[in-house]
Amino acid sequence: MVKSTGVIRKVDELGRVVLPVEVRHVLGIEETSGLEILVDEENEQVILRKATRICLKCRSTENLKKVVSGYYLCDNCIAELK
Incomplete structure (x- = not known):
């Protein structure tokens, strides 16, 4: 299930996006955690999934x-x- 967090972040000049601490805590993402990057071209979505x-x-x-x-x-x- 996909749900909106209501948070919008801008991409910086190096293409980075900061994940809000609340999202990192909910998913147990730490500094050394790996994230898999998925692309849904049809729906123009980038999906980050905890590796x-x-x-x-x-x-x-x-x-x-x-x-x-x-x-x-x-x-x-x-x-x-x-």
């Missing part, structure tokens, strides 16, 4: 290893890359 632990290559959620902060690869994809 979950998924393999960057195959999108699996099992046997993950952190490769860098907020980014994971599964054992199978790591083996393929070697």
Whole structure:
């Protein structure tokens, strides 16, 4: 379900938008949290979704290893890359 927060933020000169602290608290978004950016071209919407632990290559959620902060690869994809 999508609901309006009533908050409007401007995009700065570097293309950044600040998420209100209330929104970050509701979703448990911290400074190091990853956000996935989705684009709905038909409805002209940009959707930010709290990133979950998924393999960057195959999108699996099992046997993950952190490769860098907020980014994971599964054992199978790591083996393929070697």
